[in-house]
Amino acid sequence: MPLRAADRPRRATDPRLIIGLTLVAASVAAVVGIVAANDDGVDVYAAPRALVAGELVTAADLELRTVGLGAEARHYLDPSTLDESGVIVARTVGAGELVPLAAVGDARGAQSTTVVVALATPLGATVRAGDTLDLWSAPAVEGGRFGAPSVIASSAQLVRTIAAEGVVATGEAGRVELLVPRRDVARILHAQANRDALSAVPAALAVAP
Numbered sequence: 599m600p601l602r603a604a605d606r607p608r609r610a611t612d613p614r615l616i617i618g619l620t621l622v623a624a625s626v627a628a629v630v631g632i633v634a635a636n637d638d639g640v641d642v643y644a645a646p647r648a649l650v651a652g653e654l655v656t657a658a659d660l661e662l663r664t665v666g667l668g669a670e671a672r673h674y675l676d677p678s679t680l681d682e683s684g685v686i687v688a689r690t691v692g693a694g695e696l697v698p699l700a701a702v703g704d705a706r707g708a709q710s711t712t713v714v715v716a717l718a719t720p721l722g723a724t725v726r727a728g729d730t731l732d733l734w735s736a737p738a739v740e741g742g743r744f745g746a747p748s749v750i751a752s753s754a755q756l757v758r759t760i761a762a763e764g765v766v767a768t769g770e771a772g773r774v775e776l777l778v779p780r781r782d783v784a785r786i787l788h789a790q791a792n793r794d795a796l797s798a799v800p801a802a803l804a805v806a807p
Contacts, residue, residue, distance in 0.1 A: 639664045642674040642696055649691040654705055656684035660697065675699055712757055712777050713786055718795035720771040721759065725800055729756050733776065733786065736795040744795050751782035753801065774798060 643660040657680055667674065675685070675697040685702040715733070725731070733751040736744035757775040776798070778786065789796060 639666045640671045640676065642667070642671060642676045643680065644696050645691045645693055648693045649687045649697070649701075651687055651689055653687045654684050655687060655702075656680075656682070659684075663696070665696070673699055675702060709780060710777050711780055711783060712775055713783060714760065714773055714775050715786065715790065715796050715798075716770045716773050717798055718771055719797040721756075721774065721798060722800060725756060725798075727756050727758055730754070730801040731756055731776065731798040732801050733778070733782075734797045734799060735785075735789040736797075737789070738793045738795070747795075747797070750785040750789055751776070751778045754778045754782075754798070756798070 641662050641664050643657070644663050646659075646661045649655060649659075657677070660675075660680075662677070665671075679699065683705045686705050687701065688703050689701050691697055691701050718736075731754045732749050733754050734747045735750045736747040739745050755777040757777050760773040760775060
């Protein structure tokens with residue numbers, strides 16, 4: 599008489615099978631965890647078309663991509679390093695390529711540049727980097743005297759003050775780096791070569807904090 603299904607002895611589950619399944623599940627979970635931990639995708643800009651040197655590009659001209667570059671991401675153009683004025687392409691960037699920071703420059707560079715000047719009078723105590731200044735020049739004349747001052751660069755921007763090193767030249771009240779329109783560079787260099795007395799005056803009163 600054949601045994602009923604309920605009367606048949608049940609086959610014990612092989613412990614090795616359970617261990618194997620557990621190891622597989624653990625391996626899958628570990629891989630997923632590693633991928634998730636290393637998924638440090640960041641947003642950087644890519645060129646949807648070839649960008650040529652001298653071209654002004656803004657965010658509208660570029661394509662935003664999320665890529666996993668890790669620490670290398672700092673070498674590429676991203677939303678934090680691209681303002682509304684855009685950037686000037688310094689060298690060709692191929693279509694589809696990520697845009698390296700080394701391949702672009704400040705859009706102001708086409709119209710502005712920086713110069714270091716020695717001042718005959720100190721800056722005001724309220725002047726800070728980023729403030730707008732007018733650069734005045736009193737032309738040197740015979741006998742160590744100076745003529746009437748006039749503005750040789752308006753709307754210059756203070757980049758930084760430069761700490762004195764070694765012996766400071768007589769009559770020098772400090773050195774500053776200014777961002778100035780390129781059209782004013784010739785006048786500034788002429789004034790420096792002529793040893794004129796230069797002074798930087800705020801274009802507007804600072805707002806008290």
